[in-house]
Amino acid sequence: AQSVAQPEDQVNVAEGNPLTVKCTYSVSGNPYLFWYVQYPNRGLQFLLKYITGDNLVKGSYGFEAEFNKSQTSFHLKKPSALVSDSALYFCAVRDRLYNQGGKLIFGQGTELSVKP
Amino acid sequence: ETGVTQTPRHLVMGMTNKKSLKCEQHLGHNAMYWYKQSAKKPLELMFVYSLEERVENNSVPSRFSPECPNSSHLFLHLHTLQPEDSALYLCASSQEPPSANSNQPQHFGDGTRLSIL
Numbered sequence: 270a271q272s273v274a275q276p277e278d279q280v281n282v283a284e285g286n287p288l289t290v291k292c293t294y295s296v297s298g299n300p301y302l303f304w305y306v307q308y309p310n311r312g313l314q315f316l317l318k319y320i321t322g323d324n325l326v327k328g329s330y331g332f333e334a335e336f337n338k339s340q341t342s343f344h345l346k347k348p349s350a351l352v353s354d355s356a357l358y359f360c361a362v363r364d365r366l367y368n369q370g371g372k373l374i375f376g377q378g379t380e381l382s383v384k385p
Numbered sequence: 386e387t388g389v390t391q392t393p394r395h396l397v398m399g400m401t402n403k404k405s406l407k408c409e410q411h412l413g414h415n416a417m418y419w420y421k422q423s424a425k426k427p428l429e430l431m432f433v434y435s436l437e438e439r440v441e442n443n444s445v446p447s448r449f450s451p452e453c454p455n456s457s458h459l460f461l462h463l464h465t466l467q468p469e470d471s472a473l474y475l476c477a478s479s480q481e482p483p484s485a486n487s488n489q490p491q492h493f494g495d496g497t498r499l500s501i502l
Contacts, residue, residue, distance in 0.1 A: 301488045312387060312475055312493035320488045359428070363487070372441065373491060377427040 271296045273362050275376035282350045284332050290345040290379045292360030293365075302343040303361040303373065304334055313359060316344060330354070350383045388412040388461070391470060391476050393496035398466065399502050406461040406497045408476030417459040418491060419451060420475040435481060463499075470502045 272295045282288045294300055301320055305313040317328025324336045334345045343360060360376040389410045410417065433441035434453040442445050448470075450462040459476055477491040487494040 303490055305493075310495070310498075312389070312391075312478075312495045313491075314387070315490040315492065318488060318490055372430065372433060375428045 271364050271374045274358050274378040275358075275360055277365070277379050277381045278377075279382065280366075280378045282330045282381070282384050284352055284383050285349050287299060287382070288350040288354070288381065290358050290360075290381060292343045292345065292376060293341050294343060294360070294362045295341060296362055296364040298364050299381050301363040302334070302336065304328065304332070304343075304345050304360065305359045305375075306330075307357040307359065309356075316345070352383050352385055353380055356370050387492055389476060389478055389492050389494035389495060391474075391497050393497060395498045395500075396485075396496065397502060398463070398467055398498045402466075403462070403464045406474055406476075406499075408459040408461075408494055410457055410459075410476075410478040410492070410494075412478060412492060414478035414480045414492070415456055416479050416481045417453060417456075418477040418479075419459065419461055420477065422473040422475055422496070423471075432461075446453075459493065466499075466501045468501050471499055473498050 274293045276291055290375045304316040306316050307313045316332050317326050317334055319326050319336045327333045334343055336343050340367050357378050361373040363373055392407045416435045418433050421429040421431055428444050431445045432451045437453050448465050452460040473496045475496045476494045479489045479491045481487050
């Protein structure tokens with residue numbers, strides 16, 4: 270069965286410090302992996318995705334994510350956090366082989382709080 | 386502007402009312418989705434439409450009835466809802482190729498905040 274886990278409900282970071290939001294996944298085949306961000310009273314916004322190739326993926330707003338096949342992880346990172354990065358972050362996975370109608374499996378979300 | 390517009394943004398209704406949520410996508414996509422987002426819970430996929438045909442219905446109660454009249458519009462008809470149905474309802478769309486091997490992201494609207502009295 271496909272699943273995604275975000276082990277931290279909340280991550281607190283000081284502005285200017287690096288941030289990491291963790292994600293691990295489980296799929297039968299090779300995955301496509303995605304990160305989304307949700308600001309208050311808004312829908313989810315696509316940040317970045319991993320398809321194949323370079324394990325370090327760069328996305329919007331200075332975010333990047335590192336794919337690690339052996340650890341089945343896809344952690345979201347940013348070298349220097351901004352207060353405006355405070356939001357809810359979702360990791361999602363799609364199994365390349367067992368994919369029906371574009372279905373994504375989402376993690377439960379991680380609340381990122383960046384303090385000045 | 387995400388390219389996916391949901392109306393209304395907020396809806397308060399009694400348990401015996403009938404209402405509909407509307408979603409319109411301006412991205413030329415061929416697949417549309419309804420999700421339910423409750424506090425402290427992960428996103429729940431409710432329905433998937435691909436090329437205007439329903440391809441997934443995740444054991445959603447019959448008081449929720451989807452309709453996809455064309456590839457740009459998706460509705461969620463509501464009838465005799467329960468207090469536990471209060472949530473943010475999100476619509477999304479994506480472009481899916483004929484094969485299952487798709488890496489396309491979904492694009493989300495800003496949701497309808499539904500409150501059941």
